[in-house]
Amino acid sequence: MQLDINGLAYEIDISPQLPLLWALRDHLQLTGTKYGCGKGLCGACTVHLDGQPVRSCQTPVSALHGKKVVTIEGLSEDASHPVQRAWKQHNVPQCGYCQSGQIMSAAALLANNQQPTPAEIDTAMSGNICRCGTYPRIREAIRDASGQSAEKK
Amino acid sequence: MNTITTLSRRRFLALTGVASSGLVLMGSIPGTVLASVLDEAEGAPLNLFVSLKTDGTVEIIAHRSEMGTGIRTSLPQVVADEMEADWTRVHVIQGLANADYGSQNTDGSRSIRNFYQVMRQMGSAAQAMLRQAAANTWAADVRDVSAQQHRVHHRDGRSMGFGELATAAATLPLPDLNTLTLKDPSEFRYIGKSVPIVDLDDMCSGNTTYGADVRIPDMLFASIERTPTLQGKVKSYNEAAALKLPGVVKVVKIGGTALPSSFHALEGVAVLATDTYTALSARDSLDVQWNGGQHATFDSERYLDTLAERVSSGPGKVARERGDTDKALASAAKTVEANYRTPYLAHAPMEPPVATAHIHDDICEVWACTQTPQATQRAVAEALDLDVSRVKVHVTLLGGGFGRKSKPDYSVEAALLARASGKPVQVVWSREDDVEHDYYHSCSAQYYQGGLDQDGALTAWLAREATPPIRSTFDRDANIQDDGALNMTFGSIPFSVPNLRLESHVAETQVRIGWLRSVFNIPYAIGVGCFMDELAHAAGRDSVEFWLDTIGEDRHLDFAPEGFKFGNYGRSLKEYPYDTARLKGVIRQLRDSIPWGEALPEGEGWGISAARSFLSYVAVASKVKIVEGRLTVTEMHCVIDAGTVVNPDRVHAQIEGAMIFGLSLAMMGNIDFKRGAAVQSNFHDYPVARINQTPAVIKSHIIPSDALPAGVGEPGVPPVAPSIANAIFAASGQRIRDFPFNRHFNV
Ligand code: FES
Numbered sequence A: 001m002q003l004d005i006n007g008l009a010y011e012i013d014i015s016p017q018l019p020l021l022w023a024l025r026d027h028l029q030l031t032g033t034k035y036g037c038g039k040g041l042c043g044a045c046t047v048h049l050d051g052q053p054v055r056s057c058q059t060p061v062s063a064l065h066g067k068k069v070v071t072i073e074g075l076s077e078d079a080s081h082p083v084q085r086a087w088k089q090h091n092v093p094q095c096g097y098c099q100s101g102q103i104m105s106a107a108a109l110l111a112n113n114q115q116p117t118p119a120e121i122d123t124a125m126s127g128n129i130c131r132c133g134t135y136p137r138i139r140e141a142i143r144d145a146s147g148q149s150a151e152k153k
Numbered sequence B: 001m002n003t004i005t006t007l008s009r010r011r012f013l014a015l016t017g018v019a020s021s022g023l024v025l026m027g028s029i030p031g032t033v034l035a036s037v038l039d040e041a042e043g044a045p046l047n048l049f050v051s052l053k054t055d056g057t058v059e060i061i062a063h064r065s066e067m068g069t070g071i072r073t074s075l076p077q078v079v080a081d082e083m084e085a086d087w088t089r090v091h092v093i094q095g096l097a098n099a100d101y102g103s104q105n106t107d108g109s110r111s112i113r114n115f116y117q118v119m120r121q122m123g124s125a126a127q128a129m130l131r132q133a134a135a136n137t138w139a140a141d142v143r144d145v146s147a148q149q150h151r152v153h154h155r156d157g158r159s160m161g162f163g164e165l166a167t168a169a170a171t172l173p174l175p176d177l178n179t180l181t182l183k184d185p186s187e188f189r190y191i192g193k194s195v196p197i198v199d200l201d202d203m204c205s206g207n208t209t210y211g212a213d214v215r216i217p218d219m220l221f222a223s224i225e226r227t228p229t230l231q232g233k234v235k236s237y238n239e240a241a242a243l244k245l246p247g248v249v250k251v252v253k254i255g256g257t258a259l260p261s262s263f264h265a266l267e268g269v270a271v272l273a274t275d276t277y278t279a280l281s282a283r284d285s286l287d288v289q290w291n292g293g294q295h296a297t298f299d300s301e302r303y304l305d306t307l308a309e310r311v312s313s314g315p316g317k318v319a320r321e322r323g324d325t326d327k328a329l330a331s332a333a334k335t336v337e338a339n340y341r342t343p344y345l346a347h348a349p350m351e352p353p354v355a356t357a358h359i360h361d362d363i364c365e366v367w368a369c370t371q372t373p374q375a376t377q378r379a380v381a382e383a384l385d386l387d388v389s390r391v392k393v394h395v396t397l398l399g400g401g402f403g404r405k406s407k408p409d410y411s412v413e414a415a416l417l418a419r420a421s422g423k424p425v426q427v428v429w430s431r432e433d434d435v436e437h438d439y440y441h442s443c444s445a446q447y448y449q450g451g452l453d454q455d456g457a458l459t460a461w462l463a464r465e466a467t468p469p470i471r472s473t474f475d476r477d478a479n480i481q482d483d484g485a486l487n488m489t490f491g492s493i494p495f496s497v498p499n500l501r502l503e504s505h506v507a508e509t510q511v512r513i514g515w516l517r518s519v520f521n522i523p524y525a526i527g528v529g530c531f532m533d534e535l536a537h538a539a540g541r542d543s544v545e546f547w548l549d550t551i552g553e554d555r556h557l558d559f560a561p562e563g564f565k566f567g568n569y570g571r572s573l574k575e576y577p578y579d580t581a582r583l584k585g586v587i588r589q590l591r592d593s594i595p596w597g598e599a600l601p602e603g604e605g606w607g608i609s610a611a612r613s614f615l616s617y618v619a620v621a622s623k624v625k626i627v628e629g630r631l632t633v634t635e636m637h638c639v640i641d642a643g644t645v646v647n648p649d650r651v652h653a654q655i656e657g658a659m660i661f662g663l664s665l666a667m668m669g670n671i672d673f674k675r676g677a678a679v680q681s682n683f684h685d686y687p688v689a690r691i692n693q694t695p696a697v698i699k700s701h702i703i704p705s706d707a708l709p710a711g712v713g714e715p716g717v718p719p720v721a722p723s724i725a726n727a728i729f730a731a732s733g734q735r736i737r738d739f740p741f742n743r744h745f746n747v
């Protein structure tokens, strides 16, 4: 299989049915993308496929032909993407486990909609579970990253 | 990484200096483990927690597990402050399992309260050694020497950096910890400040190592088909079918043990493969058949009916008594009664359990997302019949824990499979494994009866509960709550009511029970918090006023005269009194921070509740809106008095998270058992709160205090569910007494 991930071309010997999540984690040692449910229910495994957020646990590598994958490791060189910066500004992570997926979903949202309303933020982010409950800060960070001043706490 | 060096005499002395201070017991130091701990730090050790490199890098051991509280930052922050180290030059190192650190069991909301003082001493001791080393170098009097921000200064103007002094300082004996002068709080540089967590950058860029991110050369990945019922036994399975699949290396049966469950591995059949996905998917072909065993008829819905019947129909074992409750109830102007029931819950941390074990050179090395590395060490040692000193446990980051990862069963599985296969093995739990094989938060049935006089004052409080105890996981005969469990809100109610009686009924266990964030405070704060609102309403009183009046005058509570053994979360009442003034303080502050009493349109309402748990005082208010059967929580406010706070931002984060955790369990949290097996399996049928269910307004307020530090991770949770239930009543006139709310509303 040929995969284009974070701007690099990989040639690996894997089954076409293998979900991208496991190709990343077990075959390419890109472990920043997380497993949370394996059923498309939690968003921990979110990556970008041609700029769109997808659940990598539900995406067989056969579906990647000719498409570009970006994972959390490829979002920026040094955690400097506006979403990552806003995340740090608001100290969003608690345990951190869901945050790769949250950040990838948020980055895709802002790429598609530069000024999302609070309702649009909730809708776009509702597929990403955070069991630690960082949602209030996720909302603020996204508003900040979109240039809309976050509500003062 | 795997080499075990012998302790040099100098290092040994430096560390045993700590030992003789009473922090650790010298006699129990297993040399090999200690040496391997030191391998993690590169600098010269100043004490058990602090090493210093000649380039000035201060290495501080984080011996507690990071599962989202920020503890890997907060405790080192305390050390650095007292040491006068520059925080930007601090490197935090995760400590291995090692009893010398004291308890590493990261639960019970006790990291700060149990180690705040110790960390201050460790920082201060390190600073004293640096000052002494400088004085020696200058042949000066140490009293003329002071330390500030990574440098030691002489009053004549000379100075040396910490790094330059590292080697000399490390040869000095550890000072007597009792003679150290700790900073005055006004001099704190980091304590009380919102220092960003040390893992922030890495967590925002995926550059982190959680349990499943551990990679060992030549490792195998394992997935286990476990018994669906407690004590079920494997009848048959198709090993050949699994072995036929490409990537499958081995199939191993794990034999279960007799009750109690403790931290043993469950009976199951494991598939070992060269990658995770193969291990997970090959399980289907095993076609395991089970003998369900004695618990295979268990039905939790029917069982809760049974428990509810028990508590409402007759007296139980008395845990605490004051006055003559029966007489007071008989003569009350008005009586109120209510039954509450709360279901089993699963922890569902975002990262399911996972552990990696590697047996080599006569030791078993484990990497696990564990809250309790020392219990892991002991459980693995027992399972492999090794001496504890031969088990080395590395703690990875934890993708949430909530108490699930205090149970090291998954590390035991990894160790057993590493031995069976002769390879490093990572045991991966799927989400289904996690939900179906948890140590569940217990269900509970509670009955309350209250008496009110003409003026609406509470004259009698009768409460009965039946809750399968956590102790049953460790003692197969335990079938009733003891005072240790009843401590959590039910037994420690702070009301000045003249007559009260608290009783427990038998509740046999048919599943593995464990502790979940806030433990029994969850069901009991629901019972107490909801019933207080019912009483206030029956009395025609405002519920804030009713809470304040019923708590009564400012005083320190003493439970002993009423026959109740109050554990006070492991602390003496002298150090940490149960102070009713502080409880009333958070309730008043809460009332003042919301428009309590405001006129609201139909279908909207506010509710409040309060509890003291883990030595902190917390009050929560929720506002709900109910439109055509859809329940929305629109605002939540929490006030906490946790005494001294090290990192306010992380306390706010814990409180925000606790409100959402409490909301989640109140709205949707429910595990059912049918035919002995958990019905739910993943987030579609065990939903947890999502961002679109999060209130638009969510605020936390910390009461400024210089009292001793109290718990933070858990105390925010208990008042949440009752506050929402009470808000539902205010909005709709409907009392919800059986949880969760999605039995009654769309949520
Ligand atoms: S792991 Fe892919 S959505 Fe949960």
Ligand code: FES
Pocket (backbone or CB within 6 Å): A093, A094, A095, A096, A097, A098, A099, A129, A130, A131, A132, A133, A134, B068, B350, B399, B400
């Ligand atoms: S930060 Fe822990 S699950 Fe989101």
